[in-house]
Amino acid sequence: MSSKDLEKRRVTGPDGEQFDVDPMQDYFCQERPKEHEPANRIWESFLNWARAESLWILGYGTGCGAIEMRPLMTPRFDAYRYGIQWRPTPRQSNVLVIGGYLSVKTLKRVIRSYEQMQGPKYVVALGSCTINGGMYWDSYNTINRLDKYLPVDIYITGCMPRPESLLAGFEALKKLIREGKGEGQNLYARNFDEYKANQKKIIRDWDMPDYNW
Amino acid sequence: MGFEPIKILYSLLSLFIIFNIGMLINGITRKIGARVGRRHGIRFYQPYIDLVKNYALRSNITHGIMFYLGPVFRLTGGIGVYLFVPAIYGSEYFGNFSFAGDLVLITYFIFFGTLGMALGAGEGGHPYSAIGISRGLAQVTAAEIPLVIAFLGAAIQYQSLSVTEMVALQQGGIQNWTMVTNPLLTAVALIAYLGTMMRSPFDIVLAPQEIPIGPPTEYHSTFLGVLQTNRAIFPMAKTVLFMNVFFGGATNWGVLILKVFLIYMWSVFVGVVFPRFRVDHSIRWFYKYALPLGLVALAATSLLIK
Amino acid sequence: MADISKYRDFFPPKNPDGTNIIDLESHKFVKIWQGPQHPGITGNMSLELIIQGDEVMECKTHVGYLHRGFEKLMERRKFIQCFPLVCRIAVPEPDFNEYCFAATVEELAGIEIPEAAVWMRTLILEMSRLTSFLMHLGGQSGAFGLGVVAQWTNYVRDLMLDRFEEISGGRIYRMHMPPGGVRGLTPDGFDARMEETLRTIEDVMKDVDTTLFNNAVFKRRSVGLGYIDPAWVDLYGITGPNARAAGVPKDVRKDYPYLKYPELDFDVITAKDSDIYTRTDLRRREILLSIDLIRQILAKMPKTGEYMAKMPNVLHWRIPKGETYIRSECTRGEYGFYTVTDGSGYPRRVNVRGPSYTHAVALMERMAIDCNIADTAGLMLSLHTYPPEIER
Amino acid sequence: MKALIERLEKKFRVTDPVMQRADETFFTVDKADAVALITHLREREGFTHLSFLTAVDWLEDGKFQLTYLLNNNAMKADVGVRVFLDRERPVMESVHHLWKQAATYQRELKEMFGIDFPGSPRIDEPFILEGWHDIPPYRRDFDTKKYSEETYFPRPGRTTHDPADYMKQKLYPEE
Structure with missing residues (x-):
């Protein structure tokens, strides 16, 4: 989508009638994210158990790390055993796996995907490039620190991390969720302005609403 | 036709039992699929966790009234089919609301959910949903014709529109089952069964690669939970119906589970080794093979009863 | 392929050059984006499709989601420091990058690498090709909904990755071919384990043959779809299996023999009527050829010996001014590095010629037109493109 | 290959040919003649496959070098056509x-x-970048390290070194 598509325009309908279209108002909702309070303790810990045991990963291979996601899901490592499954649409997934370096162009899509996911949602960042830029620390097109733009729950180091370490990383994520510490979504809502400012600093052609769920 | 109010409670109990059977069979099915691919696969109780997880999500967004009602319609279709099929033949308690003309009502309910989903997915506003649901309607319609032909044939054979009566006429051993007395009709029914089960090769509606992932693209959290509940009930209800009409019904829960499992496996085993048809392919396939075969079976049935 | 446009009425109207005239405001078309977050796309790229009904009227490829600026980064790294960087250009088969980079640098610097290293490089390249094809075959069948083949081929691919790990210690990025030679030869008992792996792959390929290539549904979907005209081969810069399936025998291994390929016994695999089925089948034959080549290499290669040439101090290593282009046959076609040096310790410019560049952009934009939207994923995969090498 | 260059030299302003390998020759052609020469190579000499087209920035000379690599599959030979452009108005x-x-x-x-x-x-x-506002990044005068440090947040605690200096320190401290 280019920014041209989002400008206000006058359209002639099939029946010849003319009407105005403002895509920013019609197609998107411009509300800020809300913080969601956890339910009472015992009930919440049961729900957290269910959330931990059923991690639905968004099938978005953002970088090199995506290459190890296939062995992870196939016979040798088979993450399905641990309740880790794969969903094709952001609406239905809870875990966003960032597979390594993010170019600015991808970061924009990643933010949109992340905001469309329904909470509680978690971000798992693979590889050194998400931590400090890794191999591409001096590249003009890849970000250096993911946690400036999105709330990261777990980092998995390596270039690239092996499927074994991915499994270990997911186990660590499960532990966090069971302890009720997987509150990245609330963190995002709380520090929304700061995250947005960072995102807008590097995404120059910002042609979407601030929060597009 | 006598009716006891206590039957309502028993029907709900029976619905609960079939829901659990459906959940477990879903889990086991995916495990079988994984084993064909040499994996361990999910835990067999994983569908339950997924269901709890989906109901436990904290935020959900809506795109309007019909978006809410889509999954509800879908679930109504599933429950509707089940409630009017006699689950256990001869059981005072688990005969559900089977009545004299129930086959007609059930045929309507099978299609009902898809139509409801069309409204909901359309309201979702995602182009993928719209594309998916138009494919879904086209394909279900194509599969519906042999399905109805198969039911019509059974109705002609048993001179009845009541599923309970059909089961009654099939009692007394395997030689009385429609499967044996009218194999051609059963073949048509099984082909149509494949078409309505949303499994390969007829699963393009929900295909993740071709279009992710069809009608439920925008559905999440509670909405998805309702759809998942329906995914457990609806196929089971259909399978129970097929079991009653073509495979002699069941007189207790054990037999029911066994028969349902075996009939269900037919679609599973076809599913794991076939790629999926494009929707125009599958419609052609149904019209080219299933429909003529259905007409032949219908003619054979009418000769049979003379 | 049947010409669909014959049977359709004359909507949308066409420009004189045959392209469709599309007016989005007329409400007769839908514009959808397939990707970057889409399971039917190879990696991280996107197709902007304008569809009418179920047919694609216009397709634009969007790349750049994986751009890291390698060619810029290499300009500020010394030659030896570029070596760990280059393998990351194309993730599923990093070794072709390493080979091409090392070969250009060695040619410009005038370094001869030892015999054993040449054999070792041939072995690694061939193993890499096999690994990549296995993954591709799984993806291709997955795009048509047969996920089980993807499971099997990924399993044997993992076995191949184990063999890589034995050689180099690396699973995905092997980094085994620095300029000047290789980092080591095969370990003890490697041949036997490799042979066992190859046998497993052959067994799996028999299963794949039954389930995929003799499958009526797969044939129905793929035969006649995505036809490549032999006349397009030069016009669109098509190389590799895509060109060979159209009957054009282009194979760098035979045409411009490099490494030890002249000493190996093989024929260029070609086919006729390059549709998706033919291309997939050709890749199956390539897998079998690769297995055969690995056996030949293991039989002929020396197991001991010098494997690293005498190198200058890499810190002060300057390469005289010059330019060269070296190509190799990767799984997707002609893969080449064009390296320019200016006499300093850094490369002046390194340009990567990836086959996906032409296949995924110009060719895909042409082929997607009039194709059913359900087939775009299969079509995209059948061209075997890897986005990271398009944008580097 | 030599014969080919001689034939080309008669028709076009071709200068400094370099025989890199037996099957690969690079030569420079005047900008005005370039497309005519490339068309000639494609139509008459059988160089029908364009392997790649890229540029090299010679910042010191104020020139861009375009390289068209053409391939003749029948002859199994490549020619690299260099064209120099003015860096001010490319x-x-x-x-x-x-x-x-x-x-x-x-x-x-x-x-x-x-x-x-x-x-x-x-x-x-x-094509690749989105919302780019700086000078084109592959030009030599664009400093990617500086840009990265200014734009993306370097992680505190990570000391970043210039790769070449760092390698010298670590591996060859005495030099």
Whole structure:
């Protein structure tokens, strides 16, 4: 989508009638994210158990790390055993796996995907490039620190991390969720302005609403 | 036709039992699929966790009234089919609301959910949903014709529109089952069964690669939970119906589970080794093979009863 | 392929050059984006499709989601420091990058690498090709909904990755071919384990043959779809299996023999009527050829010996001014590095010629037109493109 | 190969040919003759395959070098055609009518080097970058390290070194 598509325009309908279209108002909702309070303790810990045991990963291979996601899901490592499954649409997934370096162009899509996911949602960042830029620390097109733009729950180091370490990383994520510490979504809502400012600093052609769920 | 109010409670109990059977069979099915691919696969109780997880999500967004009602319609279709099929033949308690003309009502309910989903997915506003649901309607319609032909044939054979009566006429051993007395009709029914089960090769509606992932693209959290509940009930209800009409019904829960499992496996085993048809392919396939075969079976049935 | 446009009425109207005239405001078309977050796309790229009904009227490829600026980064790294960087250009088969980079640098610097290293490089390249094809075959069948083949081929691919790990210690990025030679030869008992792996792959390929290539549904979907005209081969810069399936025998291994390929016994695999089925089948034959080549290499290669040439101090290593282009046959076609040096310790410019560049952009934009939207994923995969090498 | 160069030299302003390998020759041609020469190579000499088209920035000389690598599959030979452009006003004739994929290469060059190819399809659309506002990044005077440090947040605690200096310190401290 280019920014041209989002400008206000006058359209002639099939029946010849003319009407105005403002895509920013019609197609998107411009509300800020809300913080969601956890339910009472015992009930919440049961729900957290269910959330931990059923991690639905968004099938978005953002970088090199995506290459190890296939062995992870196939016979040798088979993450399905641990309740880790794969969903094709952001609406239905809870875990966003960032597979390594993010170019600015991808970061924009990643933010949109992340905001469309329904909470509680978690971000798992693979590889050194998400931590400090890794191999591409001096590249003009890849970000250096993911946690400036999105709330990261777990980092998995390596270039690239092996499927074994991915499994270990997911186990660590499960532990966090069971302890009720997987509150990245609330963190995002709380520090929304700061995250947005960072995102807008590097995404120059910002042609979407601030929060597009 | 006598009716006891206590039957309502028993029907709900029976619905609960079939829901659990459906959940477990879903889990086991995916495990079988994984084993064909040499994996361990999910835990067999994983569908339950997924269901709890989906109901436990904290935020959900809506795109309007019909978006809410889509999954509800879908679930109504599933429950509707089940409630009017006699689950256990001869059981005072688990005969559900089977009545004299129930086959007609059930045929309507099978299609009902898809139509409801069309409204909901359309309201979702995602182009993928719209594309998916138009494919879904086209394909279900194509599969519906042999399905109805198969039911019509059974109705002609048993001179009845009541599923309970059909089961009654099939009692007394395997030689009385429609499967044996009218194999051609059963073949048509099984082909149509494949078409309505949303499994390969007829699963393009929900295909993740071709279009992710069809009608439920925008559905999440509670909405998805309702759809998942329906995914457990609806196929089971259909399978129970097929079991009653073509495979002699069941007189207790054990037999029911066994028969349902075996009939269900037919679609599973076809599913794991076939790629999926494009929707125009599958419609052609149904019209080219299933429909003529259905007409032949219908003619054979009418000769049979003379 | 049947010409669909014959049977359709004359909507949308066409420009004189045959392209469709599309007016989005007329409400007769839908514009959808397939990707970057889409399971039917190879990696991280996107197709902007304008569809009418179920047919694609216009397709634009969007790349750049994986751009890291390698060619810029290499300009500020010394030659030896570029070596760990280059393998990351194309993730599923990093070794072709390493080979091409090392070969250009060695040619410009005038370094001869030892015999054993040449054999070792041939072995690694061939193993890499096999690994990549296995993954591709799984993806291709997955795009048509047969996920089980993807499971099997990924399993044997993992076995191949184990063999890589034995050689180099690396699973995905092997980094085994620095300029000047290789980092080591095969370990003890490697041949036997490799042979066992190859046998497993052959067994799996028999299963794949039954389930995929003799499958009526797969044939129905793929035969006649995505036809490549032999006349397009030069016009669109098509190389590799895509060109060979159209009957054009282009194979760098035979045409411009490099490494030890002249000493190996093989024929260029070609086919006729390059549709998706033919291309997939050709890749199956390539897998079998690769297995055969690995056996030949293991039989002929020396197991001991010098494997690293005498190198200058890499810190002060300057390469005289010059330019060269070296190509190799990767799984997707002609893969080449064009390296320019200016006499300093850094490369002046390194340009990567990836086959996906032409296949995924110009060719895909042409082929997607009039194709059913359900087939775009299969079509995209059948061209075997890897986005990271398009944008580097 | 030699015969080919001699034939070309008669017709076009071809200078400093370099025989890199027996099957690979690079030579420079005057900018005005370039497209005519490339068309000639494609139509008459059988160099029908465009392997790639790229540019090299010679910042010191104020020049951009375009390299067209053409391949003749019957003869099994490559020629690299070098064309030098003025770095201040880099404009070149387009070859998209000869090869479909040339338009893509030219789009990339426009974006990454700022070399214009008037008439090439979709030449002004961004290809790889999105919302880029600095000078084209593949030019030599663009400092990627500086840009990265200013734009993306370097992680405190990570000391970043210039790779070359660091290697010298660690591996060859005495030199």
